[in-house]
Each structure stands twice: as structure tokens, then as C-alpha cells.
Amino acid sequence: MVTDKRDEHLSEAQLQAYLDKDAALDRKWADKHLGNCPHCRQALSTYKQLYRGLADEAGFMLSANFVNSVTARVEAEKNYRFDHLENGLMVLLGLVALASILVFTDWSSALMEYFRSGSISLVPSFVKDLPLLSEGRWHLVLFALLALSAVGLVDKMLVQMRHR
Amino acid sequence: MHQEQERIEKIIAGDMRAFQALVEDYQRLVCHVVFRMVHNEEDREEICQDVFVKVYQNLSKFEQKSKLSTWIGRIAYNTCINYLKKKKVPLYEDLAPAESGESGSSPNKESYLDRVPGGAKLADETVSDKEMYKFLHEEIAQLPVQYRAILTLYHMDDLSYQEIGEIMSLPDGTVKSYLFRARKLLKERIIEKYPAEELW
Ligand SMILES: [Zn+2]
Numbered sequence: 001m002v003t004d005k006r007d008e009h010l011s012e013a014q015l016q017a018y019l020d021k022d023a024a025l026d027r028k029w030a031d032k033h034l035g036n037c038p039h040c041r042q043a044l045s046t047y048k049q050l051y052r053g054l055a056d057e058a059g060f061m062l063s064a065n066f067v068n069s070v071t072a073r074v075e076a077e078k079n080y081r082f083d084h085l086e087n088g089l090m091v092l093l094g095l096v097a098l099a100s101i102l103v104f105t106d107w108s109s110a111l112m113e114y115f116r117s118g119s120i121s122l123v124p125s126f127v128k129d130l131p132l133l134s135e136g137r138w139h140l141v142l143f144a145l146l147a148l149s150a151v152g153l154v155d156k157m158l159v160q161m162r163h164r
Numbered sequence: 165m166h167q168e169q170e171r172i173e174k175i176i177a178g179d180m181r182a183f184q185a186l187v188e189d190y191q192r193l194v195c196h197v198v199f200r201m202v203h204n205e206e207d208r209e210e211i212c213q214d215v216f217v218k219v220y221q222n223l224s225k226f227e228q229k230s231k232l233s234t235w236i237g238r239i240a241y242n243t244c245i246n247y248l249k250k251k252k253v254p255l256y257e258d259l260a261p262a263e264s265g266e267s268g269s270s271p272n273k274e275s276y277l278d279r280v281p282g283g284a285k286l287a288d289e290t291v292s293d294k295e296m297y298k299f300l301h302e303e304i305a306q307l308p309v310q311y312r313a314i315l316t317l318y319h320m321d322d323l324s325y326q327e328i329g330e331i332m333s334l335p336d337g338t339v340k341s342y343l344f345r346a347r348k349l350l351k352e353r354i355i356e357k358y359p360a361e362e363l364w
Contacts, residue, residue: 012348043351050351052293053300054319060192060199062212067187070216071180077217 009033010040015047079159090152097145168232176224187216193233193321194240200316201244201309204251211247215240230330237323237331241313248309257308259345291358303353311346314339 010018010030017025034040063069174182191212198211218239226235248255304312313332317323325336325343332339 012351013344016344016347046351046354047347049293049296050300050347050354051319053297054304054315054347054350056297056300057192057196057320058294058297059301060195060320062191062195062209066191066209066212067184070187070213071184073213073217074183074220075180077221 009037010043015040015044018044019047019051083156086152086156090149093145093149093152097142097149100142100145169228172223172226172232175220183220186219190219190233190236191216193237196316196320197237197240197313198244200304200312201241202247203305207247211243212240215243218243231327233321233323234327234330237317237321237327241331244309244313253309255309259308259311259349296354296358299357300350300354303350307346307349310334311342314342315346318343 010033014025014030016022018027018030034044171182171186175186194212194215198208198215202208202211215236219236222239226232245255304315307315310332314328317328317331318325323331325339328334328339329336334342
């Protein structure tokens with residue numbers, strides 16, 4: 001593309017290569033030709049002006065608080081994701097806690113008791129049956145889950161307070 | 165390069181100051197790409213924000229195979245392409261053939277002349293750089309989107325053919341030939357608009 005044609009004017013490609021400082025162009029020859037040829041000097045000067053115009057940044061301006069706006073959006077999206085994670089985790093904890101209660105309390109006999117007596121003494125029978133739990137170490141697990149949920153809640157409240 | 169790696173690690177660890185410094189360093193590049201590719205002024209700044217939100221969220225996936233500038237440029241370019249696709253802007257047009265020396269009036273040329281108030285200037289008037297640049301910006305805006313992106317990345321951000329090729333998923337040779345054709349066309353536009361005598 002940038003071969004020398006000793007007797008001719010610089011081609012469009014050669015003029016561009018000259019300004020691009022393309023190593024493939026014989027610069028000595030081009031300089032010599034430009035020194036003697038007003039036609040090519042004119043063409044080169046138009047290209048020079050074009051190149052200056054192409055590098056002109058007028059109108060390419062972001063608002064002064066762009067960096068802060070981006071940071072705020074990134075923070076907001078982080079919190080949004082974190083909120084979802086936290087909510088999901090807490091629902092999961094709740095389900096695990098519920099499942100543990102169902103599996104490790106004697107809820108079926110409590111229900112039987114309920115149907116037998118016909119009274120609404122479901123809650124007291126749960127309380128009565130709770131000691132069954134402490135026979136294993138499941139009360140520790142339940143306690144830990146409840147404690148975690150509580151910590152999660154407090155943490156969330158603190159984060160929300162800080163944002164307000 | 166090592167400093168860059170350190171900064172990336174800081175950002176991934178949650179250092180927002182490091183992230184802000186990164187935004188400051190690359191906002192010019194992103195602004196150039198987005199402003200050149202997207203004509204709708206109201207959407208431009210938000211798209212620039214989108215780019216940096218994506219940069220933040222994907223930084224842990226950045227492999228040091230390419231330069232960070234190329235990677236960010238690629239996100240900016242792809243974000244614009246997706247935006248333009250959504251807006252149903254035709255993406256893969258080619259340059260309108262510009263036969264210099266012929267005064268044949270293709271419909272393209274006519275509409276182009278219609279847009280230029282006053283037509284060509286008198287030879288004794290000199291053209292200020294500012295006026296010339298304004299004309300040029302308008303002409304660039306008429307080019308197909310890939311040509312605009314290449315011109316911007318090469319002339320405003322001093323990226324190499326190879327880096328531009330990485331950003332736009334094009335071979336180096338294609339980048340070079342698009343660049344050549346776009347500049348040749350723009351030079352012809354300048355000559356049409358401003359007779360040779362008044363240029364310096
Ligand atoms: Zn010549």
C-alpha cells in the first residue's frame with residue numbers, strides 16, 4: 001500500500017502513512033518530494049487539518065460529578081445484591097429452624113392431643129414437648145440459627161440507618 | 165502493569181477510592197467511544213455510567229491477557245452496540261462511495277449539500293479551526309458507526325490498529341483499511357466544503 005512511486009505524487013495512502021509515521025513509507029523520499037511539490041504539500045496540509053480535527057475533543061464532556069454518580073450507582077447495586085442475598089439467607093434460616101422444630105419436636109403427639117382434647121392447647125403442648133429437644137444437641141443449633149437471624153436483622157437495620 | 169494489577173485487587177476487595185481513580189483514568193476513553201457512537205445526548209452519560217458499573221461488576225473476570233484500556237474500551241463498544249441494536253439503528257452499513265472529481269449528484273451528495281448552510285465559502289475567507297472542526301464533527305456523525313468508533317479510538321485515544329481490533333473484534337487489516345477510507349472520504353468532504361486556497 002505504501003510503496004514508492006518515485007516519479008508520481010504521494011498517493012492518498014502515502015499521505016496518510018506520512019502523518020501516521022508509518023515505518024513502511026520511505027520518509028526520505030516523501031520529504032524530498034514534498035519539498036518540491038506544492039500539490040502534495042497542499043494535500044498533506046488538508047490531511048494535517050483533518051487529523052487535528054479528528055483529535056478535537058470539543059463536546060466530549062461528562063458532567064463534573066460523573067465519578068460520584070458512578071460510585072453511587074455501584075454502591076446502590078452492591079447493596080441491592082447484598083440485600084437480596086441477606087433476605088434469601090434469612091428465609092433459608094427460618095425454614096431450617098421451622099424444619100428442625102417439626103422434625104425434632106413431638107408435634108404429631110401434640111396434634112393428637114389437640115384433636116383428642118378438642119381444646120386449643122396446641123401452644124402449651126409444644127412448650128411441654130420442648131424439653132425433648134434438649135435431649136439431643138439440637139437446641140444449640142436452633143439457638144445458633146435464631147442468634148444468626150437476630151444478628152442479620154440488626155446488621156440490616158444498621159446499614160439502612162446509615163443510608164438514611 | 166504491576167500497579168494496575170494492585171489497583172484491580174484493591175477494587176475487587178471493595179476499595180471504592182481505587183475504583184474512583186480508575187473511573188477518572190478511563191472516563192475520557194469511555195466518553196469518546198460513547199459520545200461518538202450514540203447520537204442521543206440524553207442517553208450518553210447514563211450509558212457511560214452503565215459501562216463503569218459493568219467494569220466494576222466484571223473486574224474479577226478481567227484476565228491480564230489484554231490491556232485494561234482495551235478491555236474497558238471493549239465493554240464501552242459492546243454497550244453502545246447493544247444500545248443501538250435496541251434502538252434499531254442499522255449497524256453494519258458501509259461507507260457511501262465518494263467519487264472525488266465527479267460533480268455527479270447522487271442523492272446522498274444532494275442531501276449532504278442541503279445540510280450545509282451557505283454552501284462553499286468564498287476563497288478569501290479564512291476558516292477557523294473551530295469552524296472546521298464543527299463541520300468535521302457533523303460529517304463524522306454521518307459515517308457508519310464502526311468507522312466513527314475506529315476514527316475516535318485511533319485519533320483521540322491513540323490506540324494501535326491491534327488494540328482497536330481487539331475492542332471491536334476486527335482484524336488489524338480491516339481496522340487499517342476502514343481508517344484509510346474514512347479519512348480519505350472526510351478529506352474530500354473538507355475540500356468540497358472549503359476550496360483549497362483557504363486551507364493552511
Ligand atoms: Zn506531488
